[in-house]
Amino acid sequence: MYSKLPEMRLFWIFLPLLFLGFFAALTYLPAFFRTSSVLFFLTLAIVVLVNNLQLAKSNLEIKTEHKQFDSIIQNLNSGAIFYDYEFKIGVFNKTAERIFGLRASEILGQIMTPDKARDPKLNLLAQVIYPSLASKMITRSEPGADSQIIDLSFDEPRLELRVFTVKLSGERDMPLGFLKLVHDRTREAGLLRSKSEFITIAAHQLRTPITAIKWSLEALSQNGAISQEDKEMATTGLTAANKLEGMVSDLLDVSKIEEGRYGYNFENADITVFMEKVLTDAAKEAERRKIELFFERPREKSITLRFDPARMGMAMSNILDNAIKYNVENGQIVVKIEKLTDKPLIQISVKDTGIGIPPDQIQNLFKKFFRGENVVKFETEGTGLGLYIVKNIIQRHGGEIWAESELNRGTTVYFTLPTDSSLIPQQEIATFGEE
Numbered sequence: 376m377y378s379k380l381p382e383m384r385l386f387w388i389f390l391p392l393l394f395l396g397f398f399a400a401l402t403y404l405p406a407f408f409r410t411s412s413v414l415f416f417l418t419l420a421i422v423v424l425v426n427n428l429q430l431a432k433s434n435l436e437i438k439t440e441h442k443q444f445d446s447i448i449q450n451l452n453s454g455a456i457f458y459d460y461e462f463k464i465g466v467f468n469k470t471a472e473r474i475f476g477l478r479a480s481e482i483l484g485q486i487m488t489p490d491k492a493r494d495p496k497l498n499l500l501a502q503v504i505y506p507s508l509a510s511k512m513i514t515r516s517e518p519g520a521d522s523q524i525i526d527l528s529f530d531e532p533r534l535e536l537r538v539f540t541v542k543l544s545g546e547r548d549m550p551l552g553f554l555k556l557v558h559d560r561t562r563e564a565g566l567l568r569s570k571s572e573f574i575t576i577a578a579h580q581l582r583t584p585i586t587a588i589k590w591s592l593e594a595l596s597q598n599g600a601i602s603q604e605d606k607e608m609a610t611t612g613l614t615a616a617n618k619l620e621g622m623v624s625d626l627l628d629v630s631k632i633e634e635g636r637y638g639y640n641f642e643n644a645d646i647t648v649f650m651e652k653v654l655t656d657a658a659k660e661a662e663r664r665k666i667e668l669f670f671e672r673p674r675e676k677s678i679t680l681r682f683d684p685a686r687m688g689m690a691m692s693n694i695l696d697n698a699i700k701y702n703v704e705n706g707q708i709v710v711k712i713e714k715l716t717d718k719p720l721i722q723i724s725v726k727d728t729g730i731g732i733p734p735d736q737i738q739n740l741f742k743k744f745f746r747g748e749n750v751v752k753f754e755t756e757g758t759g760l761g762l763y764i765v766k767n768i769i770q771r772h773g774g775e776i777w778a779e780s781e782l783n784r785g786t787t788v789y790f791t792l793p794t795d796s797s798l799i800p801q802q803e804i805a806t807f808g809e810e
Contacts (some may be wrong), residue, residue: 454557535564671711698727732780741766774801
């Protein structure tokens, strides 16, 4: 198996010389030295053979592993691109060839620099290597994570890509370079887009009959010619129609968010003044439910941020509505704004003394259609879309949102907003069902 390997050449070259030495010893050396000479040459032959066999075996295993690894890389469903710290391309598999319309022979060994984006042939690859060059990008990974996950969207050609970037290191953490796995989500995104468009059309079609039902029920509830019992029935029907209209509006909002066309109008405004107005609007409902509402202002007299007051107002109202709705009688809600000292962010928290969320369900809080088991028992109606919409509004503003909760003790919702407007995404990007 190993005899024909290149590593065995030294042994085959050495073997004739060994025999020559062996016969020379037998011919010319005195009888006293012949036995020791034979043992010496035999031992030398065995040592050379064993060393060459070990080297051949080791190299064969390495070559086999390399071929297996290369076969795996070449047959991945995702594009695989490896480049070193000088951005020299070292791996470019078959799927990458298909996605980028390039042959490996054209790209291997090239050093990719940002100015390659000017080359029409290399423009797409340059934007994947340097995501900051892309006009439509959304980060999916957590800040500081070992691997980076981003979504990139391109119009020409029409492509939806998810890119995973991992830093590779060798022995003793010696940096080797970066591996990018590029998943083509174009077809998947197209299917999700079709689903979203269907929901949009269906929701729009529902709006007209719902409006007609509302008008009819409003007219009946104000009609003096009908009995009080009929008026109460009309009022109950009107309440149900209003809730149905709210559900349709939520579905339309979700569809617009997923299609990247929710629409934002950013402006500079004082976040404290904005929050005071939002809390004033929420105070009446809190008072009606016998819940105290407190506001802890930041130490700074004024904090000016860039945000969309209408969308941010919707997000805050939704968070406060939940804090009021799922609170206990004579409960409390504390809204706090603080400027973080180590990051260009402010943090807003909404703490309530309500029913809380089960620990095993807290990670699902901002997902579509999620409603906690205890919440469903407490309040049977609801779409589970509100906090999903809130999460997307916060992320569109360059912030993050999360929650902490203790069952039967209350929940605190936190979210951040950047004080540096350059941290706000430049534009909306379609998510198509991403949680």
